[in-house]
Amino acid sequence: MNEREKLLKRLQVCDFVLNETALFLNTHPDDKAALEYYKKYMEMERESRAEYVKKYGPVSRNEYDGGPRWNWIDNPWPWEEV
Amino acid sequence: MWTYEKKLQYPVKIKRPDVAAAKVVITQLGGPDGELGAAMRYLNQRYVSPYKEVTGTLTDIGSEVSEMFRFSPPPFFEAFATA
Numbered sequence: 001m002n003e004r005e006k007l008l009k010r011l012q013v014c015d016f017v018l019n020e021t022a023l024f025l026n027t028h029p030d031d032k033a034a035l036e037y038y039k040k041y042m043e044m045e046r047e048s049r050a051e052y053v054k055k056y057g058p059v060s061r062n063e064y065d066g067g068p069r070w071n072w073i074d075n076p077w078p079w080e081e082v
Numbered sequence: 083m084w085t086y087e088k089k090l091q092y093p094v095k096i097k098r099p100d101v102a103a104a105k106v107v108i109t110q111l112g113g114p115d116g117e118l119g120a121a122m123r124y125l126n127q128r129y130v131s132p133y134k135e136v137t138g139t140l141t142d143i144g145s146e147v148s149e150m151f152r153f154s155p156p157p158f159f160e161a162f163a164t165a
Contacts, residue, residue: 077137079129
């Protein structure tokens with residue numbers, strides 16, 4: 001696993017945790033522990049995403065970095081070998 | 083893969099609920115020749131596209147069609163329910 005894949009994996013883990021915790025929170029909207037847990041991963045997700053986008057380009061279309069090229073189309077797609 | 087935003091892509095206000103029209107709309111959305119089927123075709127065809135410009139565009143329009151689906155239902159079902 002190279003550096004890019006490791007970073008991507010971290011982002012995937014964060015997003016997975018956020019997804020599942022969000023489902024729990026739908027039915028337990030005032031659960032303090034769950035909210036704290038969500039917040040912790042939200043912060044981690046934000047950091048992982050920012051680092052990935054900075055180093056390897058956008059994960060999602062709205063992450064254009066203002067550079068000279070629309071690099072959304074350059075990113076290796078999830079089904080491609082790098 | 084998809085995200086939901088609590089806003090409409092374009093403001094919708096149904097003035098006159100119409101069940102017959104609603105039936106046409108939901109078929110156009112999810113029916114056998116509907117937008118959802120088109121979205122799946124865009125998203126599958128991009129895997130064999132030899133140009134990345136096309137891969138990107140198929141991804142974007144394939145996602146946008148799904149956006150239409152998820153943006154349209156609330157006012158649509160509202161009209162259906164009150165008819």
